[in-house]
Every structure is written in C-alpha cells, then in structure tokens.
Amino acid sequence: MPESLEDLVDLLDLEKLDTGQFRGRQPQTSAQRVFGGQVLGQALAAASATVEPDRIVHSLHGYFLRPGDTSVPIVYEPELIRDGRSFSSRRVVASQNGKTIFYMSASYQVPERGLDHSDPMPTDLVPPDEAPTLASVFEAASGRKAEDWNKEWAALDVRLAGLTGRQFWIRAAGKLADDPALHACVLAYASDLTLLGASLLPHGIIIGDKRIQxxxxxxALWFHREFRADEWLLYDQASPSASGARGFATGRLFTQDGRLAASVAQEGLIRPVGLDLDD
Structure with missing residues (x-):
C-alpha cells in the first residue's frame, strides 16, 4: 500500500492511454492481492476524468470479481453512458491480463439546492487528538508491530473514536489540493478500510484472524455534502447481518462539525476456514 499521502495521490493519478483507457500503477506492498479501496479510488479517478468539472460525483456502486494481482498494472476503461442536463453516468471496467477484476457505475450531478435533513452525529466520542491510533490498536490486538501497519497504511491517519470498535476518526495524513474529485477518490480509497471488520465484531473476531478468509x-458509496478528505471524518459503522459466509456492513461519515458527508454499504466474504461454528 502507499507509504505516504504523496504516494496515494500518485496512485490516483492515472496514465491516460491512446485507446481512451487509463492505467493505474501498483504500490510497493507485501499484500497478496490488491486492496479494494485502491481499485475503487482508481476507478473513480478514471470515471471523473471523463466528466465536466462542474459535475460532482454523488454515488458509486462496484463489484469485486477477481483478486487483483499486485505485480501487474490495472487498466481502467470508462464508458460514457449518459450526459444529461443535470446528471452524468459512467461505467468503468477494471482489468488485468485481459480479465475483468472489477466494475463500477458512478453518477455525477450539477450541484443544486433542495430539501435538507440528515442523521445526527453520534456523541460520547473520544476526540481525535486523544484517540489511540489504529496502528497501536492493531499492535495490541494482534501482537504485530505498529510499524507493520504503518508500512501499508501511512497515507491515512486512522484513530479509534469509541470503545465498541465501530467508530473511527479518519483523514488523509497530510494536505490535499483543493480538487473535489481528488477528495472523493481518497474517501473512496479510505472507505474500504475497517468496514468489513464490523461484521466480525459481534463474534469476537478481528480482521486478520487466520480462521477467517x-x-x-x-x-456502494453515496456522497451527500461537501467535505475534505484531509480533515477529520467520523466513520460510524454497523453490521445489520452476517449469513452464508458473508458479512454486511454499513457506515456513515460525518465531518467533525457534525454534517453527514457520505454513507457506505458493503457486503464481503467472511468465510470460516479454521473456526468451529458449533462452539
């Protein structure tokens, strides 16, 4: 994974090919497969490059079809589905070695005024400057050194905001340019981190447990209001269900002043490979 925010920004800066496709490079990583948030962020970058800058992404929906190979660049092919007076739609196919590994649909809108309401931000949180880093929590829970976490995730500053393990403060670890499309791509990248783990917490299991695949x-990700990915966002997570070796989790991302910036939903595989389900 990118070892710094600069590396993450470079990762999201895709190479445009003569065919109209985009090529995304791979970071240095010890992971066996490509991080899903990387594919999300790069696919959104490819889609956004084909949309007029006055149109802001408001939703995306993606499916992970095959594990990505961390040693091979990913090619992204955006398809221009529609450009209307207010909305634009794009579909992006990501492939390696001629095989589709991911596809995504995204919708963009010209900003306009309308009715406005939202859920309130949770209370009784540990402030970001007092909250433990996720690297230190990772070290205490797994016994692996915090440096191992930072080698892969130092582009993000992530801290535990509550005792339940379902609330995190998250932001880019540095300053980003004033480009809404870039902030959306960074948030898409970050939104895949920690979310699936919410479906394991009711069972007393953490991501990284060798008994779970x-x-x-x-x-899916919906963008509701303006935000900056380099300022603190509260990632409030829940898991309504786990069944069929799949976990379903949802998340809400609030700005520090209490505005609901985005909502997330994800289903993931949590297949038991060494877990006695009769216990």
Missing part, C-alpha cells in the same frame, strides 16, 4: 464482494 475475508474479501470485499461489493461496495
């Missing part, structure tokens, strides 16, 4: 299956 985890993988993202699909991912």
């Amino acid at each position: 985890p993988a993202s299956i699909d991912h």
Whole structure:
C-alpha cells in the first residue's frame, strides 16, 4: 500500500492511454492481492476524468470479481453512458491480463439546492487528538508491530473514536489540493478500510484472524455534502447481518462539525476456514 499521502495521490493519478483507457500503477506492498479501496479510488479517478468539472460525483456502486494481482498494472476503461442536463453516468471496467477484476457505475450531478435533513452525529466520542491510533490498536490486538501497519497504511491517519470498535476518526495524513474529485477518490480509497471488520465484531473476531478468509464482494458509496478528505471524518459503522459466509456492513461519515458527508454499504466474504461454528 502507499507509504505516504504523496504516494496515494500518485496512485490516483492515472496514465491516460491512446485507446481512451487509463492505467493505474501498483504500490510497493507485501499484500497478496490488491486492496479494494485502491481499485475503487482508481476507478473513480478514471470515471471523473471523463466528466465536466462542474459535475460532482454523488454515488458509486462496484463489484469485486477477481483478486487483483499486485505485480501487474490495472487498466481502467470508462464508458460514457449518459450526459444529461443535470446528471452524468459512467461505467468503468477494471482489468488485468485481459480479465475483468472489477466494475463500477458512478453518477455525477450539477450541484443544486433542495430539501435538507440528515442523521445526527453520534456523541460520547473520544476526540481525535486523544484517540489511540489504529496502528497501536492493531499492535495490541494482534501482537504485530505498529510499524507493520504503518508500512501499508501511512497515507491515512486512522484513530479509534469509541470503545465498541465501530467508530473511527479518519483523514488523509497530510494536505490535499483543493480538487473535489481528488477528495472523493481518497474517501473512496479510505472507505474500504475497517468496514468489513464490523461484521466480525459481534463474534469476537478481528480482521486478520487466520480462521477467517475475508474479501470485499461489493461496495456502494453515496456522497451527500461537501467535505475534505484531509480533515477529520467520523466513520460510524454497523453490521445489520452476517449469513452464508458473508458479512454486511454499513457506515456513515460525518465531518467533525457534525454534517453527514457520505454513507457506505458493503457486503464481503467472511468465510470460516479454521473456526468451529458449533462452539
């Protein structure tokens, strides 16, 4: 994974090919497969490059079809589905070695005024400057050094905001340019981190437990209000259901002043491979 925010921004800066496709490079990583958030962020970058800058992404829906190979660049092919007076639609296919590994639909809108309401932000949170880093929580829970976490995830600053393990403060670990499309791509990247773990918490299991085979299956993200991905966002997570070796989780992302910026939903594989389900 990118070891710094600069590396993450470079990762989201795709190479445009003569065919109209885009090519995304791979970071240095010890992971065996491509992080789902990377594919989400890069696919959104490819789609956004084909849309007029006055149109802002408001939703995306993606399916992970095959594990990505971390040693091979990913090619993204955006399809221009529709450009209307207010909305634009794009579909992006991501492939490696001629095989589709992911596809995504995204919708963009010209900003306009309308009715406005939202859920309130949760209370009784640990402030970001007092909250433990996820690297330190990872070290305490797994016994692996915090440096191992930072080698892969240092592009993001993630901290535990509540005692339940379902609330996190999250932001880019540095300053980003004033480009709404870039902030959306960084948030898409970050939204895949920690979410599937919410479906394991009711069973006393954490992501990384060797008794579980985890993988993202699909991912949906709705952008509600303006935000900056380099400012603190509260990632409030829940898991309404787990069944059939799949976990379903939802998330809400609030700005620090209490505005609901985005909502997330994901279903992922949480297949038991060494777990006695009769216990």
